[in-house]
Amino acid sequence: MLVQISGKGVLRSVFFVFVDRSPPFTRIKENLNLLNALLQNDIVRNRCRWGVLAGMCRVRQVSIVIDQGENHMNIKLLFGAIASFGMITLSSLPAFAxxxxxxxxxxxxxxxxxxxxxxxxxxxxxxxxxxxxxxxxxxxxxxxxxxxxxxxxxxxxxxxxxxxxxxxINGAGMGGPREPVTVNASDRRFLVNDYEVRIYTRNGETRLNAFNRRTNRTELRGEPVSVRRSSDGVTYTGRNAVFFLNNNGERTLSIY
CATH class of the missing domain: 2.30.30.40 (SH3 Domains)
Known part of the structure; x- marks a missing residue:
């Protein structure tokens, strides 16, 4: 889930990174209700004009972590100076079924x-x-x-x-989960919701393409990205996009 907030005098974006470790679809409604209550209680009191996707307010909190036993819902506020409001954040619920x-x-x-x-x-x-x-x-x-x-x-x-x-089961509309399509060590493709992300190397530089399969349009082509590896996974950061590959198989693409 993404919430954009403009701090007074400085344009900032705030991400609510929502990680539900429970089985899929079984607690989504409860988690969203709880998240909404949290936002209402903790942000509106700071005189925020809360909306479904955006608000204008000062946010004092830097990190909020909620642990509900086996439900483990983590919500973090991450701050970054962003030059544009036009941000898209896509978190891959492993889109199998x-x-x-x-x-x-x-x-x-x-x-x-x-x-x-x-x-x-x-x-x-x-x-x-x-x-x-x-x-x-x-x-x-x-x-x-x-x-x-x-x-x-x-x-x-x-x-x-x-x-x-x-x-x-191999066949039309069936098969195993969507794994990355590996062409070679320097050319990999990943599915993230409606997007196909390509990570490749050209002239010794790592680059990223983002193709929107729903609109049949390439939104990013040849975006130079830096590569940072951590204990959680690999992050590819460019001027207009951030792509994160979690070690647990989850993928997150942010375009702005």
Missing amino acids: RDAVLSTRFADSTVNLRSTPSATALVRGFGVRGDRVRLLDQRVGTNRNRWYYVQTYRSGIEGWVDGTYIQP
Whole structure:
């Protein structure tokens, strides 16, 4: 979620970076209601004219972190001097909703669906070899494997499954989750909502293209970017864009 704020005398942008670590779609409404209440209580009191997407006010808070047990909703206020109001922030909810089947080594084996991406987490249910499932989310688990949050067609049960037991279905409109399309080490493509982002190297310089698949238009072409690696992932920063690749598979593109 993005909120833009102009500080008195200095143009600034404020991002509310909303990270919901709970299973997808199950708590979105509650989280948005809580976020709205937080904004109303903590920003309006600073004489902010609050709107759905923007407000004019002074913001004293630098960071607000809310921990609701397993819900873990983090909200951070990040400040930066921005030369334009025209900012777009896109956070990739791994946009899958694609099909796969459960796969096991032995025909009579079952696959546990767990409450969190961990082999020791509570078992919500199980599936059997060949069960068709819907992939809803992905995350790196405690064992460093990629886990998928799935819903079974047979019983409707939802839970986390180690990627070892997931076999994508190839076909029109189906298949595994959207992974980066790697052309070579210096040319990579990523899907972030309606955008296809290309990171490549030209004349020894890292550059970024951003193609809007919805409007069929390239919004950024050959944008020079700096590359910063951290324990969380890799950030590509240019004059008109910031692209972040989180180690957990999430991707965020900001264009301004």
